[in-house]
Amino acid sequence: MGLAAATSERERRDLVTREVMDESRLIRFVAGPDGAVVPDLARKLPGRGLWVAADRASVSTAAAKGLFARAAKAPLKAAPDLADQIERLLVRRCLDQLGLARREGALISGFEKSAAAIRGGQAAWVIEASDGAADGRGKILALAARQPRPPEVCGAFTVEDLGLALGLENAIHSVLLAGGRADRWTQEVGRLAGFRPLRPQDWRQAGSSDRPDAATESGPAGAFDGRGSVS
Template sequence: MTSVARTHAEAARERRDIVSGEVMAEARLIRFVAGPDGAVVPDLARKLPGRGMWVAADRASVETAAKKGLFARSAKAPMKASPDLAEQVSALLRARILNALGLARKAGDLTSGFEKVSSAISSGKAAWLVEASDGAADGRGKLLRLARHQSPPPGVFGVFTATELGLALGGENVIHTAFLAGRAAERWTEDVRRLAGFSPLLPEDWREEPVEAKREP
């Protein structure tokens, strides 16, 4: 592929945020479309038909777009944005991220259990350490300390309970999981970063100092 072709492809993946007017990568935005009844509908997969309206992937931006009628202004047509639109986006992202974990398990991109996760971190194969939000602090702390000594350290994700992870991954209760580095982890990271704009990735009551969030590549 020529450099010109790459430039065109990169430009096609950039959109303008209707709130700030800033042009940014699609990965940093949420796409919305108009539903049949004129309601504003989040399109996280960017596949729904219709003209897309793009908003930065954070709660404040989505709330501003809804409150100030920016969707209707962008579409140049009457549109109704629910007052809880940002919360809808957050819930949809959570479901999408959890579902992706289940698909990754089937594809062999996850490993679970303390010893297996510890090995994945030590060998540098872990892109993310996925910990149950209600897991015991002792085991989590050991893995976090181990992760801090890796370069670069894996990201840490603690949004779902052991029951939620178990249902997604086919186990009764899942406490420790590593998402192995690769294309699947890169795609998952994009959604996780979008979720971070709407809710914390770690529970407030975790006392350990968290490993740094994964840096942008």
């Protein structure tokens, strides 16, 4: 399952490149009452939408070059840290989705339960804490890579992040089961991939046991390849 499975099927024009693309690949902004550029990640705020590709470089370019004001034909001001704001908002949305998934029974945690779900072909996503032990992570990722349809992988959150979201003390290994919640998660984390790597760089600098996914490490820096890999 890739990002295409969760697309919104509506297209908008990116302010920076002028390319028309699906809403799932864009961030919506609106003009605030004080003339500030306001991110609208849920796409629900009133007002004319201003759309920018969901990646740090595009948002920074739009802010630096005054493209929001030009598109709105109004004196809008974008905060210098707008891209950082969006990253924080996307992180919160992704973690909230995981919390909902656990309450719905669509997310399981723990090494043995995660491994069983992967073996059973139920896993849409393997979610590993970025600061978890390399040995356990390597075993889980190796198991995932051996499946006929390998699940996607995310390592964008710490043990503390996941613990708070899931209400667990030691949230290191988790699996998001295939289904509607996983589709929504795919869309959210796909946007997050434009602002932070989905796999920490030091995972690739560890030993060979932590590199079962090496075959996915190609393409431009920071690109989300549809399998949870950031190249």
